[in-house]
Amino acid sequence: TGISERERQLIARRERLLGPAYRLFYANPVHFVRGEGVWLHDPDGKAYLDVYNNVASVGHCHPHVVAALARQSAVLNTHTRYITDGILDYAERLLAKFPAELGHVMFTCTGSEANDLAYRAARTFTGGTGFIVTELAYHGVTVAISEMSPSLGQGITLAPNVRTIPAPDLYRAGGQDVGETFAAHVRAAIADMLAKGIKPAALLVDTIFSSDGVFSDPAGFLKPAVAAIREAGGLFIADEVQPGFGRTGEGMWGFERHGLVPDMVTMGKPMGNGHPVAGMVARPDILETFGQRTRYFNTFGGNPVSCAVGMAVLDVIEDEDLVANAKRVGARLMDGLRQIARRHELIGDVRGAGLFVGAELVADRETRQPATLETAKLVNGLRDKRVLISAAGPAANVLKIRPPLVFSLDNADLFLTAVDDVLTDIAKTR
Ligand code: PMP
Numbered sequence: 496t497g498i499s500e501r502e503r504q505l506i507a508r509r510e511r512l513l514g515p516a517y518r519l520f521y522a523n524p525v526h527f528v529r530g531e532g533v534w535l536h537d538p539d540g541k542a543y544l545d546v547y548n549n550v551a552s553v554g555h556c557h558p559h560v561v562a563a564l565a566r567q568s569a570v571l572n573t574h575t576r577y578i579t580d581g582i583l584d585y586a587e588r589l590l591a592k593f594p595a596e597l598g599h600v601m602f603t604c605t606g607s608e609a610n611d612l613a614y615r616a617a618r619t620f621t622g623g624t625g626f627i628v629t630e631l632a633y634h635g636v637t638v639a640i641s642e643m644s645p646s647l648g649q650g651i652t653l654a655p656n657v658r659t660i661p662a663p664d665l666y667r668a669g670g671q672d673v674g675e676t677f678a679a680h681v682r683a684a685i686a687d688m689l690a691k692g693i694k695p696a697a698l699l700v701d702t703i704f705s706s707d708g709v710f711s712d713p714a715g716f717l718k719p720a721v722a723a724i725r726e727a728g729g730l731f732i733a734d735e736v737q738p739g740f741g742r743t744g745e746g747m748w749g750f751e752r753h754g755l756v757p758d759m760v761t762m763g764k765p766m767g768n769g770h771p772v773a774g775m776v777a778r779p780d781i782l783e784t785f786g787q788r789t790r791y792f793n794t795f796g797g798n799p800v801s802c803a804v805g806m807a808v809l810d811v812i813e814d815e816d817l818v819a820n821a822k823r824v825g826a827r828l829m830d831g832l833r834q835i836a837r838r839h840e841l842i843g844d845v846r847g848a849g850l851f852v853g854a855e856l857v858a859d860r861e862t863r864q865p866a867t868l869e870t871a872k873l874v875n876g877l878r879d880k881r882v883l884i885s886a887a888g889p890a891a892n893v894l895k896i897r898p899p900l901v902f903s904l905d906n907a908d909l910f911l912t913a914v915d916d917v918l919t920d921i922a923k924t925r
Contacts, residue, residue, distance in 0.1 A: 497523065498523055498524070501526075501538070502524065502526050505526065506519070506524065520878075520885065521874075521875060521878050522875050523875070523878065523879070525537065525543065525878065525883070526538060527543075529556075530545075530551065530555030530556050531554070531555055531556055532554040532555060532557075532899070532901055533545050533554060533555070533898060533899050533901060533902055533903075533906050534555070535555065535883065541881060542881065543881040543882065543883050544881065544882045544883065544898075544906060544909060544910060544913075545883050545898055545899060546877075546882060546883055546884045546896055546897075546898045546902075546910050547883045547884050547885050547895065547896075547897065547898065548883070548897075548898070548899065549737060549742060549764055549765055549851075549897040549898075549899075550764045550765055550768070550769055551765075551768055551769050551899050552740055552741075552742070552764075552765030552768055552808070552812075552817075552899055552900050553765075553768050553808055553811040553812060553815070553817065553899065553900060553901060554768075554811075554899050554900075554901040555769075555899065557768060557807075557811055559807050559810060559811055559814075560768050560770075560804060560807040560808055560811065562807075563803045563804055563806065563807035564770060564800060564803065564804050564807070566803070567581070567799055567800045567802075567803035567804075568800045570799075571799050572798055572799050572800045573798065573799065574792075574794055574795070574797075574798060575602070575792070575793070575796070575797045575798070576792065579799050581799045581802040581803055581806070582602070582797050582799070582802045584802070584806065585802040585803075585805050585806050586600050588806065588809055589774075589776070589805070589809070590776065592747045592748075592809075593748075593760065593776050594756045596756050596778055597756070597757070597759075597760060597776045597777060597778060598777075598778065598779040599776070599777055599778075599779050599782050600774055600775070600776045600777075601774060601775050601777070601782070601791060601796075601797075602772070602773070602774045602793065602796040602797030602801070602802075603763075603773045603774055603775065603793050603796040604771040604772070604773055604793065604795050604796050604801075605635070605636075605763055605771060605773050606634075606635055606734075606736035606761060606762070606763030606764060606773050607634070607635025607636040607637050607640055607763075608635075608637070608773060608793065608796070609736070609761035609762065609763055609773045609774055609775045610634045610635045610637075610640045610699070610732075610734060610736075610761050611635065611637040611639055611640050612761075612775050612791070613697075613699070613732045613759045613761050613775050613777070614626070614639050614640065614696075614697075614699075615785065616759065616775075616777060616781050616782060616784075616785045617696045617697040617729075617730050617732065617758075617759065617781075618696050619784050619785045619788055619789075620730070620780075620781045620784045620785065621694065621695070621696045621697070621728055621729060621730060622694060623693070623694030623695050623696035623697075623728065623729060624656040624693060624694065624696055625656050625657075625658065625685075625688040625693040625694060625695040625696050625729070626643050626654075626656060626657050626658070626696055626697055626698075626699055627657075627658050627659075627660060627681055627684045627685070627695070627697070627698045627699070627724065627729075628643045628644075628645070628657065628658075628659055628660075628698075628699050628700065629659065629660060629661070629662045629700060629701075629704060629707050630645060630659045630660065630661055630662060630707065630889070631645055631646045631662065631706050631707040631708070631888070631889055632644055632645060632646060632659070632699075632700070632701060632706060632707065633646040633647070633701070633705075633706040634699060634701070634734055639654070642654035642657060643657045643699065645659055646706040646707075655693075656688075656693055656696075658684035658687060658688060659684075660677070660680035660681060660683075660684055661677075661680060662704050662707035662708060662710055663676070663677040663704065663710050663716055663717075664707075664708065664710055665710065665712050665713070665846070666843070666844040666846070666855060666863070667863060673712075673713065673716045674713075674715065674716035674717070674718060674719045674720070675719055677716060677717070677719070677720045678719035678720040678722070678723045680720075681698060681720045681723040681724055682723050685723065685724070685727045685729075689727075694728070695724060695727045695728060695729035696729055696730065697724065697729050697730040697731065697732050697758075697759075698720060698721065698723075698724040698729060698730075698731050698732070699732040699734060700717070700732075700733065700734060701734040701736070701737055701738070701749075702717070702733050702734070702735060702738050702748070702749030702750045702752070702753065703737055703738040703742075703743065703749050703847075703848065703851050705737045705738075705851070705887060705895065705897075706887050707887070707888065707889075708853060708855070708887050708888030708889065708893040709846060709847055709851065709852070709853025709887060709888075709893055709895060710846070710853075711743075711752070711846050711847050711848040711851070711853075712846055712848075714752040714753060714754075714848075715752070715753050715754050716753065717750070717753040717755060718753060718754065718755060721753075721755055721757075730758035730759060730781070731755070731757045731758050731759075732757060732758065732759045732760070732761065733748070733749070733750040733755075733757035733759070733760045733761070734761050735748050735749055735750065735760050735761060735762045736761060736762060736763040736764050736773070737749075737764065737851070737897070738848075738851060739760075739762045739764075739765065739766070740762070740765040740766060740808070740812065741812050741817050741818040741821055741849070741900060742765070742821055742849055742850050742851050742897065742900065743821070743848040743849040743851055744818060744819075744821035744822030744823075744825050744848055744849020744850060745818070745822060745848065745849065746818065747818065748760065749848070752848060758777070758778050758781060759775060759776065759777040759778070759781065760775065760776045760777075761773075761774070761775050762774055762775075762776070765808070765900075766805055766808065767801060767804045767805055767808060768804070768807075768808050768811075770800075770801060770804040771795070771801070772801040772802075772804055772805045773796070774796070774797075812900070815901065817900040817901065818849075818900075820900060820901070820902075821849035821850040821900050822849050823904070824850060824902050824903065824904055824906075824907050825847060825848070825849040825850045825851070825852060827904055827907045827908075828847075828850070828852050828896060828907050828910070828911070829845050829846075829847060829852055831907065831908070831911035832845040832852070832854050832911070832914070833845050835911065835914060835915050835918065838915070838918075839915075839918040839919075839922065840860060841856045841857065841858075841866055841869055841918060841921070841922075842854055842855070842856060842857075842918075843855050843856065843857035843860050843863055844857075847896070850896075850897060850898060850900055850902060851896075851897050852894075852896035852897070853887070853888075853893045853894065853895065853896065854893065854894040854896065855888070855892060855893045855894075856869055856870045856873065856892045856893070856894070857892070865888070865889075865890030865891075865892035866892050867890045867891050867892050869892075869921055869925075870886045870891060870892045870893075870894065871886070871891070872917075872921050873894070873914070873917050873918065873921065874886055874894070876917035876920060876921065877913055877914065877917055880913045880916070880917065882909075882910060882913045884896065896910075898910075
C-alpha cells in the first residue's frame with residue numbers, strides 16, 4: 496500500500512509550511528482526523544489500534560476530560576499571579592499521590608520545562624553543575640535539557656557538565672548485577688566530573704528507560720546508583736514523563752518499583768491526556784533556596800483549565816481502576832509475546848512493567864545481534880494492519896508497547912494476533 500495522492504499533497508504542504516525539522520512516522524505515514532478510546536480514525540473512517548500513545552493515557556478524547564476542559568474554559572482561564580482555587584485543589588490531590596517528603600508542586604506546560612526547572616533547582620540547591628544521564632536518554636527540548644538528551648542524535652553536542660552512562664540492560668548484563676553495574680557507572684561519572692573540577696548536581700533518569708530500550712528489571716535496581724549520587728552531594732531526579740500516572744501497573748510512579756523517594760520528580764505527557772499540563776514535585780528545602788534566589792512564572796503553567804483537565808484525568812484513573820488494568824493487561828501482553836517468541840526466534844526478550852512493555856528483536860539469540868531491519872518491517876507491517884507501534888533502543892530493535900491505559904484484554908489479543916501474523920510474513924521473506 497503506497498502513499499495516496501491526498502497524503503502526498505499533505506506531506507508536501509507540511510514540508511513547505513513547517514520546514515525540515517519535523518519527522519513523520521512510517522514509510523507510509525498515517526493521517527488521522529479523529530480519536531476515541533484506544534482508536535484513531537483516518538479520513539476514510541478506518542480505525543487504527545493505538546498501542547503506542549502514552550499521552551492519551553485515559554483514552555483519546557475521554558468525555559469526562561473533554562467536559563472538564565470545556566466547562567472550565569467557559570468560566571475562567573488566567574495565570575498563577577492571581578488567587579484561584581483549582582490549582583490548589585489539584586496540587587493537594589496530586590501531592591497526596593507522592594511520598595510525604597515531596598511537599599511542593601510547580602506547574603509547567605511541557606515535560607521539557609519541568610526537567611529544565613528541576614535542572615535549575617538542582618544547580619541552585621547543590622551548587623554543582625554536573626548531570627548524569629543514560630546513553631540514549633531523552634529529557635526534552637530546552638538548550639540545557641537537549642544537551643543532556645543524547646537520543647536527539649549525532650547533531651547534538653552534549654554540554655561539558657553532562658556525563659552519559661550505559662542503560663541498566665538486564666538482557667545484555669551477562670549475569671552481572673544490573674544495579675551494582677549501574678551504580679559503578681554513576682561513581683565513575685562522578686569521579687570524572689570531580690577530576691575536571693565539576694561538582695555533581697544530579698542523576699536524572701527516566702525510571703522506565705523508554706528511549707534507551709525499556710529497562711524495568713529487576714525492580715529496585717536504581718537504589719545503589721541513587722545512593723552513589725547522594726553520597727557525592729548530588730540529587731536524584733526521577734523523570735516520570737513516560738512511566739508516571741499509573742502506567743507501570745503497580746502504583747502511580749515508576750520510581751515506586753525501585754523502593755525510592757526521589758529528591759525531585761518531573762511529569763507531563765499523560766498528566767493532561769493530550770492537553771499541555773506538566774509539572775515538577777520537589778522536596779521543600781530544595782525549592783526554598785531556589786525561591787530565595789529567583790521567582791518562577793510560567794504564563795500557561797498551572798492555569799485553571801489545565802488544572803481542571805489534570806483533575807479530570809485523576810478522576811478517570813481512579814474511577815476506571817486504570818492502574819490495576821495496566822497491570823492485568825500488561826501481564827497478558829507480556830505472556831502473549833513470550834508465547835509468540837516460542838514460534839518466532841526473532842523475539843529475543845520481553846520485558847516491562849504494566850502497560851510499558853518492550854520486546855527486543857534479535858537476528859541471533861546466541862549473539863543477541865539486534866534485528867534492526869526486521870523491527871522496522873514489523874513496525875511498518877503492523878501499520879499496514881492498522882496497528883500503531885514504534886521502536887526504541889540504540890539499534891531501534893525494541894518494540895515500544897505503551898497503549899492508552901484503557902487498553903482491554905481483547906485489544907491485547909488483537910495486537911498479539913497482528914504481531915504473530917506480521918512475524919509469520921517476515922519469516923517467509925527472510
Ligand atoms: N522526558 C521524557 C522521558 C520524555 O519522553 C519526554 C518527551 N518525549 C520529555 C521528557 C519531554 O516532554 P515534552 O515533550 O512534553 O517537553
